[in-house]
Amino acid sequence: DVKVTQSSRYLVKRTGEKVFLECVQDMDHENMFWYRQDPGLGLRLIYFSYDVKMKEKGDIPEGYSVSREKKERFSLILESASTNQTSMYLCASSQLTGFTEAFFGQGTRLTVV
Amino acid sequence: KQEVTQIPAALSVPEGENLVLNCSFTDSAIYNLQWFRQDPGKGLTSLLLIQSSQREQTSGRLNASLDKSSGRSTLYIAASQPGDSATYLCAVHGSSNTGKLIFGQGTTLQVKP
Numbered sequence: 001d002v003k004v005t006q007s008s009r010y011l012v013k014r015t016g017e018k019v020f021l022e023c024v025q026d027m028d029h030e031n032m033f034w035y036r037q038d039p040g041l042g043l044r045l046i047y048f049s050y051d052v053k054m055k056e057k058g059d060i061p062e063g064y065s066v067s068r069e070k071k072e073r074f075s076l077i078l079e080s081a082s083t084n085q086t087s088m089y090l091c092a093s094s095q096l097t098g099f100t101e102a103f104f105g106q107g108t109r110l111t112v113v
Numbered sequence: 114k115q116e117v118t119q120i121p122a123a124l125s126v127p128e129g130e131n132l133v134l135n136c137s138f139t140d141s142a143i144y145n146l147q148w149f150r151q152d153p154g155k156g157l158t159s160l161l162l163i164q165s166s167q168r169e170q171t172s173g174r175l176n177a178s179l180d181k182s183s184g185r186s187t188l189y190i191a192a193s194q195p196g197d198s199a200t201y202l203c204a205v206h207g208s209s210n211t212g213k214l215i216f217g218q219g220t221t222l223q224v225k226p
Contacts (some may be wrong), residue, residue: 004156004157030214031211032214033212033214039159042216042217042218042219043202043204043214043216044145045213045214048211050211050212051116056211058213090156090157092157092214094212095212096212100144100145100206100212101159101162102155102159102204102206102212102214103159104146104149104157104158104159105153105156106155106156107154107156107216109154112225
């Protein structure tokens with residue numbers, strides 16, 4: 001059974017903290033993605049990566065960075081958390097070519113206080 | 114810029130009814146289209162992927178169709194059950210095949226016993 005695993009289901013952090021969200025996939029997928037989901041705004045792409053050490057900005061990269069040191073792991077970093085980054089964060093992975101079905105993790109509900 | 118729209122935003126039906134969820138997209142140059150299910154507070158579960166060369170895909174009681182020329186997809190759910198209650202999201206993979214998904218806002222389905 002394919003799996004994308006996010007390190008935390010729920011996180012509460014303080015304003016100004018540096019926050020790490022971790023995502024691991026076991027499908028040997030090249031592509032990995034970070035989205036955030038907010039009521040009324042839907043899912044928006046923050047960053048994606050199509051190879052180790054490669055990254056590209058999505059639609060809303062401001063305030064975020066990412067790291068991909070190994071193929072199976074993609075980390076989202078909030079350099080200095082702010083209350084407007086309170087959201088549901090979703091990680092996904094897919095193959096680079098062919099049958100590019102995307103698989104998602106269970107989500108991390110982040111609250112910044 | 115690709116835009117994806119799902120109508121209606123919410124739908125309530127009695128158990129046993131057959132139903133259709135609609136998804137439309139503005140740019141017909143897509144690589145493929147994927148339907149997801151999301152339960153409250155959870156991640157996305159992939160239901161069906163339709164590649165751009167296909168007209169439909171079936172999985173159990175679910176059937177998804179794709180008409181690229183008109184920019185439309187439908188998800189047909191046969192003999193609905195209370196366990197089908199969830200939000201259903203469609204997403205298109207752009208023609209450049211970066212793997213990036215563009216999501217609709219979703220249709221929240223309630224199936225009443």
